Amino acid sequence: MAAMRVGMLTGGGDCPGLNAVIRAVVRKGIDHYGHAIVGFRDGWSGPLNGVSQELTIENTRGILHRGGTILGTSRTNPFKESGGAEKIKETLEANRIDCLIPIGGEDTLGVASKLSKDGLNIVGVPKTIDNDLSGTDYTFGFDTAVNIATEAIDRLHTTAESHNRIIVVEVMGRHAGWIAVHSGIAGGADIVLIPERPFQLDEIVNHLKHRHARGRSFSIVVVAEGASPAKGEMETQTDEVDAFGHARLGGIGNALAHELEKRTGFETRATILGHIQRGGTPTAFDRVLATRFGIAAIDAANDGKFGKMVALKGTNIDLIDLEEAVAKPKTVDDDLYAVAEAFFG
Numbered sequence: 001m002a003a004m005r006v007g008m009l010t011g012g013g014d015c016p017g018l019n020a021v022i023r024a025v026v027r028k029g030i031d032h033y034g035h036a037i038v039g040f041r042d043g044w045s046g047p048l049n050g051v052s053q054e055l056t057i058e059n060t061r062g063i064l065h066r067g068g069t070i071l072g073t074s075r076t077n078p079f080k081e082s083g084g085a086e087k088i089k090e091t092l093e094a095n096r097i098d099c100l101i102p103i104g105g106e107d108t109l110g111v112a113s114k115l116s117k118d119g120l121n122i123v124g125v126p127k128t129i130d131n132d133l134s135g136t137d138y139t140f141g142f143d144t145a146v147n148i149a150t151e152a153i154d155r156l157h158t159t160a161e162s163h164n165r166i167i168v169v170e171v172m173g174r175h176a177g178w179i180a181v182h183s184g185i186a187g188g189a190d191i192v193l194i195p196e197r198p199f200q201l202d203e204i205v206n207h208l209k210h211r212h213a214r215g216r217s218f219s220i221v222v223v224a225e226g227a228s229p230a231k232g233e234m235e236t237q238t239d240e241v242d243a244f245g246h247a248r249l250g251g252i253g254n255a256l257a258h259e260l261e262k263r264t265g266f267e268t269r270a271t272i273l274g275h276i277q278r279g280g281t282p283t284a285f286d287r288v289l290a291t292r293f294g295i296a297a298i299d300a301a302n303d304g305k306f307g308k309m310v311a312l313k314g315t316n317i318d319l320i321d322l323e324e325a326v327a328k329p330k331t332v333d334d335d336l337y338a339v340a341e342a343f344f345g
Contacts, residue, residue: 024294153187170253
């Protein structure tokens with residue numbers, strides 16, 4: 001194929017491994033194919049407002065190990081803007097962009113899927129630390145987040161045991177509890193609560209009392225930010241929503257800690273890991289996966305395979321339809337949760 005001008009953007013929450021994707025697209029796109037690479041700033045805000053920069057091998061050196069994204073990001077939804085889709089098309093035409101590679105989660109790629117149906121040449125790259133995107137076995141950033149959460153749980157074990165406390169650890173996970181389950185199993189949590197399974201407070205209390213009756217004077221409870229009680233016994237979110245209509249979560253950890261202390265009589269503290277899970281250096285697994293995704297994306301763009309998203313299937317990188325990729329969230333399966341349940345109480 002003749003030399004192309006390929007656009008790229010990173011949308012949604014930042015994530016370890018984004019820079020590895022950017023580096024891979026730039027390196028192979030320029031060195032192997034002779035394409036020009038244009039980076040749009042701050043997610044969909046970039047093409048919406050015409051803010052971009054040329055990406056070269058020189059200005060993308062040394063970014064493989066860096067967290068975050070050198071392009072910046074935002075949760076901008078162009079379909080919430082008057083004439084947003086048309087503005088994006090005009091920007092891409094003005095910059096002579098032949099193909100756009102958006103890197104993001106369900107919201108960013110949901111926008112990409114709509115624009116693809118409108119005729120834009122798009123190849124998507126999946127990104128979310130929550131690992132909740134359909135169509136791919138894993139997303140980069142997830143492994144880093146799990147490792148950060150696991151290390152925190154390891155550290156909290158010693159202080160919980162020293163003070164004979166229950167410690168509630170709140171981790172990320174709006175609709176899916178992948179981080180909670182993986183870090184809970186790896187960190188030896190005594191209870192893991194996820195959005196897919198509304199919980200009964202009485203059951204948790206019984207587990208904790210049973211554990212303490214067996215001579216264990218401390219407990220670790222891992223809870224995903226989107227988890228909630230079955231009967232709505234606690235307020236776990238605010239009324240605020242973002243540009244995609246998602247409620248701003250936060251508070252389940254503190255609310256749960258308060259309820260458990262009241263119901264068990266055991267001293268209880270909450271630790272909210274929050275954005276620390278997004279930051280810092282990506283793990284080796286995430287660097288490799290992100291690099292493979294970047295290479296596959298620029299290959300697909302070069303080959304004219306548009307309307308697709310790169311995906312990990314087993315150990316292979318495949319292409320799937322963008323529409324399929326964002327059709328529904330990928331939730332924790334029962335078999336995996338059963339592994340965590342074996343250690344409750």
